[in-house]
Amino acid sequence: MKNEEIIHADEDGFFTIALNVNGELGHMIVSRNETLVEALRHYGWKGTKKGCDTGDCGSCTVLFNNKPVLGCMMPAVAAHGGNITTIEGLGTVRNPHPIQQAFVEAGAVQCGFCIPGMILSTKALLDKNPEPSEADIRKALDGNLCRCTGYVTQVQAVRIAAKKVKAMKKQQEKLAAKELAAEKRKAARKTAKKAAKKNK
Amino acid sequence: MEEQKLSFVGKSFERKDGLIKAEGRAMYAADREFARMLYAAAVRNPRPRIKILGISDEKAKKVPGYVTLVTYKDIKGQNAWPVLDLDYPFLPEKIARFAGETVALVVAETQRAAKKAASLVEIEYEELPNIQDPLEALKPDAPEIGGTTDMKNVYAHFTIQKGDVDKAFEEAAYKVEGTFKTNYQVHGYLETQGSIAIPETDGGMTIHSTTQCPYYVVDGVAAALGITYNKVKVIQTVTGGGFGGKEEVPALVAAHAAICAAKVGRPVKLIYSRKEDFQCMSKRHPGWAHIEYSADKEGHLTGCRVKYVLDAGAYSTITAIVLFRGTVHSTGPYKIPNIDVKTFGAATSKVPCGAFRGFGQPQINFAQESLIDELAAKIGMDPVEFRLKNLLNPGEMTATGQKLTSSCGLSELVEAVRKKSGWDKKVNLHEKKGHIAKGIGISTCYYGVGLGAKGRFLDRAGAMVNIYKDGSVGVSVGNAEMGQGALTVFAQIASETLNAPMELVKTEEVDSSKVPDSGPTVASRGTLMGGNAIIEAAKPLRERLFKVALDMLIDKGGTSGKMIAHDGVFEMDGITVSFTDVAKEGWNRRLKMCEEGWYVAPHVSFRLDNGQGDAYVVYSYSADIAEVSVDTQTGVTKVDKIWAAYDVGRIVNPMLATGQAQGGILQGMSWSLFENLQYKNGIMVNPNFTDYVCATTKDKPEYDITFIEKLYDEGPYQAKGMGEVPLIGVAPAVANAIKNACGVRIDSVPLLPEKVWRAIKQKNAAKEAK
Ligand code: FES
Ligand code: FES
Numbered sequence: 001m002k003n004e005e006i007i008h009a010d011e012d013g014f015f016t017i018a019l020n021v022n023g024e025l026g027h028m029i030v031s032r033n034e035t036l037v038e039a040l041r042h043y044g045w046k047g048t049k050k051g052c053d054t055g056d057c058g059s060c061t062v063l064f065n066n067k068p069v070l071g072c073m074m075p076a077v078a079a080h081g082g083n084i085t086t087i088e089g090l091g092t093v094r095n096p097h098p099i100q101q102a103f104v105e106a107g108a109v110q111c112g113f114c115i116p117g118m119i120l121s122t123k124a125l126l127d128k129n130p131e132p133s134e135a136d137i138r139k140a141l142d143g144n145l146c147r148c149t150g151y152v153t154q155v156q157a158v159r160i161a162a163k164k165v166k167a168m169k170k171q172q173e174k175l176a177a178k179e180l181a182a183e184k185r186k187a188a189r190k191t192a193k194k195a196a197k198k199n200k
Numbered sequence: 201m202e203e204q205k206l207s208f209v210g211k212s213f214e215r216k217d218g219l220i221k222a223e224g225r226a227m228y229a230a231d232r233e234f235a236r237m238l239y240a241a242a243v244r245n246p247r248p249r250i251k252i253l254g255i256s257d258e259k260a261k262k263v264p265g266y267v268t269l270v271t272y273k274d275i276k277g278q279n280a281w282p283v284l285d286l287d288y289p290f291l292p293e294k295i296a297r298f299a300g301e302t303v304a305l306v307v308a309e310t311q312r313a314a315k316k317a318a319s320l321v322e323i324e325y326e327e328l329p330n331i332q333d334p335l336e337a338l339k340p341d342a343p344e345i346g347g348t349t350d351m352k353n354v355y356a357h358f359t360i361q362k363g364d365v366d367k368a369f370e371e372a373a374y375k376v377e378g379t380f381k382t383n384y385q386v387h388g389y390l391e392t393q394g395s396i397a398i399p400e401t402d403g404g405m406t407i408h409s410t411t412q413c414p415y416y417v418v419d420g421v422a423a424a425l426g427i428t429y430n431k432v433k434v435i436q437t438v439t440g441g442g443f444g445g446k447e448e449v450p451a452l453v454a455a456h457a458a459i460c461a462a463k464v465g466r467p468v469k470l471i472y473s474r475k476e477d478f479q480c481m482s483k484r485h486p487g488w489a490h491i492e493y494s495a496d497k498e499g500h501l502t503g504c505r506v507k508y509v510l511d512a513g514a515y516s517t518i519t520a521i522v523l524f525r526g527t528v529h530s531t532g533p534y535k536i537p538n539i540d541v542k543t544f545g546a547a548t549s550k551v552p553c554g555a556f557r558g559f560g561q562p563q564i565n566f567a568q569e570s571l572i573d574e575l576a577a578k579i580g581m582d583p584v585e586f587r588l589k590n591l592l593n594p595g596e597m598t599a600t601g602q603k604l605t606s607s608c609g610l611s612e613l614v615e616a617v618r619k620k621s622g623w624d625k626k627v628n629l630h631e632k633k634g635h636i637a638k639g640i641g642i643s644t645c646y647y648g649v650g651l652g653a654k655g656r657f658l659d660r661a662g663a664m665v666n667i668y669k670d671g672s673v674g675v676s677v678g679n680a681e682m683g684q685g686a687l688t689v690f691a692q693i694a695s696e697t698l699n700a701p702m703e704l705v706k707t708e709e710v711d712s713s714k715v716p717d718s719g720p721t722v723a724s725r726g727t728l729m730g731g732n733a734i735i736e737a738a739k740p741l742r743e744r745l746f747k748v749a750l751d752m753l754i755d756k757g758g759t760s761g762k763m764i765a766h767d768g769v770f771e772m773d774g775i776t777v778s779f780t781d782v783a784k785e786g787w788n789r790r791l792k793m794c795e796e797g798w799y800v801a802p803h804v805s806f807r808l809d810n811g812q813g814d815a816y817v818v819y820s821y822s823a824d825i826a827e828v829s830v831d832t833q834t835g836v837t838k839v840d841k842i843w844a845a846y847d848v849g850r851i852v853n854p855m856l857a858t859g860q861a862q863g864g865i866l867q868g869m870s871w872s873l874f875e876n877l878q879y880k881n882g883i884m885v886n887p888n889f890t891d892y893v894c895a896t897t898k899d900k901p902e903y904d905i906t907f908i909e910k911l912y913d914e915g916p917y918q919a920k921g922m923g924e925v926p927l928i929g930v931a932p933a934v935a936n937a938i939k940n941a942c943g944v945r946i947d948s949v950p951l952l953p954e955k956v957w958r959a960i961k962q963k964n965a966a967k968e969a970k
Binding site: 031041046047048049050051052054057059086087088090091093103104105109110111112113114115116139141142143144145146147148149150151152153154 | 212214215217218219220221222223224225226227228230231312387388389390391392438439440441442443473474475682683684685855856858859861862863865866867888889890894895896897898900903
């Protein structure tokens with residue numbers, strides 16, 4: 001997003017901020033001490049959970065410019081001009097993201113309250129480190145409290161997710177390569193046709 | 201005529217609600233919005249015990265969006281929350297008994313305004329004497345601060361008397377005794393408590409609540425509003441963890457929201473902050489126990505004396521049921537001929553304690569299993585050998601004189617973990633690398649499934665199974681999903697009974713108006729009670745459908761008459777029809793395709809005067825072995841691995857059962873090592889996850905879990921109950937492992953580094969002195 005867009009405060013101390021949430025560009029009116037998680041939830045992104053308010057549980061984790069942040073620790077105004085991904089932005093209802101599938105497959109979801117945060121922490125980890133070790137995984141998820149599971153299933157989930165994401169990327173690359181090749185062929189055909197016309 | 205192998209029960213189906221939750225689409229209480237909804241926030245008692253002289257909203261009124269103050273005067277029904285006793289007022293009139301208690305509520309247009317205004321409400325008060333220590337509360341000269349029995353400051357007391365204990369101790373070859381303590385445990389469900397109350401046009405109230413016990417919520421709301429039950433409808437929201445913490449108290453939260461909503465005539469949402477949740481929602485009772493064991497020359501247990509006190513807090517809530525469970529199991533899973541047990545639930549001026557996974561057992565199990573190891577050591581026996589010699593086996597009598605008839609695999613469990621962990625080699629190894637000492641410890645436990653004799657009036661459950669025209673199936677139950685996987689397990693049980701494919705079966709979250717009062721979803725009773733109710737409902741449907749299927753197969757040319765039903769198809773002589781076709785044909789024939797089921801737990805014959813008789817219908821069992829590394833310089837203990845074996849009857853879904861087991865172990869480990877809620881002068885010091893430490897990914901031990909399925913014929917597909925046993929035995933196993941590692945006995949939970957460190961120092965000093 002462009003930096004020129006200015007946040008302005010009205011006389012009641014409300015700010016209008018512009019940000020991109022899950023690919024939707026829009027404005028939010030937020031108060032001075034409103035946190036990002038409150039603002040997101042107020043604007044309907046209820047997938048982001050609030051478990052503590054003190055930065056300890058990780059259930060409010062979202063991606064801010066592709067980095068994980070705690071929504072309860074970040075003032076909403078600070079998100080102005082940024083790109084935010086919440087759990088709703090990962091997959092679609094019909095087509096869940098491989099990390100989401102991996103968590104279900106591994107049996108890592110119980111009550112589910114910690115899961116959106118866990119999944120976004122996982123996304124951030126795999127973006128940076130597509131083949132994490134167990135220690136990397138434990139470290140990346142250490143800020144996400146889960147009171148239901150014994151954490152093993154989540155470590156497994158991240159492993160499965162890593163494989164799935166890799167497979168997905170390969171698939172995407174293949175597809176991209178195919179498209180590229182198809183386009184090239186098309187272009188070649190066009191020039192050939194043109195040349196043929198000219199020759200006539 | 202027909203045969204059926206199990207097609208659905210015993211398989212690891214993925215959770216029905218897994219993907220919805222992973223996509224962030226699950227609607228928890230805080231996620232629900234209604235038109236014209238207002239927000240409530242609580243005004244809390246700032247001091248331990250006060251006399252309320254006045255409540256003023258003068259300053260609060262100035263907050264923009266402020267709507268109204270709600271006090272006890274606004275309660276149109278009875279101002280006494282109906283739990284077991286009636287000592288807890290919905291909102292106190294004269295006296296508030298603990299710091300954090302809800303004294304009044306504020307309603308406002310936004311959550312923020314409500315919180316702000318609540319903080320500006322002024323309570324005028326006088327401080328009253330208070331008691332912090334439960335043992336103080338039991339003294340004759342203690343001030344009277346509560347209590348619901350004939351004894352001052354006591355909410356409940358029980359006894360078990362069997363044989364001649366004095367004689368047993370006189371004649372004993374070996375005797376041990378010890379005093380043990382355990383601290384609070386906070387449930388720490390990630391979703392805090394919350395409710396939305398929506399007034400209906402007929403004067404009724406619809407409640408959306410995060411809860412394990414929707415019918416307790418009905419009780420509470422009807423009482424507070426003074427309206428009939430048929431006007432209260434409770435819809436369970438997706439529940440973000442319970443562990444017992446959403447048993448009794450959601451009724452209080454919902455009643456508060458309802459009182460507000462009834463006053464303003466608009467929907468009111470009340471969502472707790474984490475801090476409030478710490479301060480005033482239920483906890484695991486701190487426990488204090490003095491135990492003595494005696495044994496003969498050969499190492500047979502001959503006697504046991506127990507005095508067990510639970511710190512119940514400012515109101516009774518369900519302390520009696522929690523204490524009852526602790527009492528029945530207090531001598532451990534052993535055959536002991538002479539027993540004298542006395543237990544007390546004592547009032548203090550602190551947060552009222554209630555249900556928590558294990559229900560009064562983890563506290564006493566820690567004490568009793570620690571002491572058993574001391575006894576074995578005194579006799580010079582291996583802890584495993586000693587247990588095997590004394591454990592309950594089928595046909596033997598529990599402390600209450602209950603004969604274990606079926607489904608008891610305790611000795612097998614001990615043998616299993618012994619072998620898998622390499623116990624025999626490790627127990628005498630005392631391996632030490634630098635200042636890291638390794639050790640191994642064992643514990644055993646038994647767990648009466650269901651509510652037992654003290655809660656028997658609640659031990660029934662209902663279900664409704666509805667087969668739709670297209671062959672899809674709706675299952676309504678009265679027992680709640682709170683993360684443990686009930687929706688999936690119930691669907692499997694319905695699938696199995698009907699031979700309906702899993703993907704066609706949907707279990708609904710509880711709606712109190714659809715299914716009659718099924719009691720709470722606690723005490724590992726969900727599967728047993730709800731499952732049996734589903735089977736009751738599905739059985740007549742099954743009969744009808746199977747008849748239709750038979751007709752259809754014969755019509756299609758089947759001749760042998762031998763029908764096999766499996767995996768959602770019906771088969772005869774290689775000809776098949778699907779469940780869907782059969783269901784559709786059932787509708788064509790205008791058969792009744794919806795049925796209700798009702799299951800009542802078998803009678804238990806327990807007598808309260810001497811504590812003898814059948815206390816629970818059936819028991820689940822566990823054996824845990826923990827391997828730890830103790831840093832002898834700092835006292836820090838790390839649990840490396842837990843081997844656990846369970847007999848919980850048939851496992852309906854191995855993946856979910858394993859998940860429950862791992863979660864229970866971790867929660868037990870977290871309690872035994874880290875979790876340390878503190879009070880100072882009657883005020884909670886650390887009501888947050890910053891200073892109240894729970895285990896995280898980096899503390900995760902390795903798990904090795906074995907299920908030994910001793911089938912229980914009364915159970916649904918021979919299942920018993922699963923939720924709690926995994927937590928109970930962890931703390932004593934860890935404590936015994938610490939003893940094995942570095943020779944010190946820590947007699948209180950949490951097993952903090954400073955305690956271990958100090959004990960090691962003392963031991964070394966004593967050694968040097970010699
Ligand atoms: S809500 Fe933000 S870390 Fe818990
Ligand atoms: S699944 Fe319940 S908190 Fe993680």
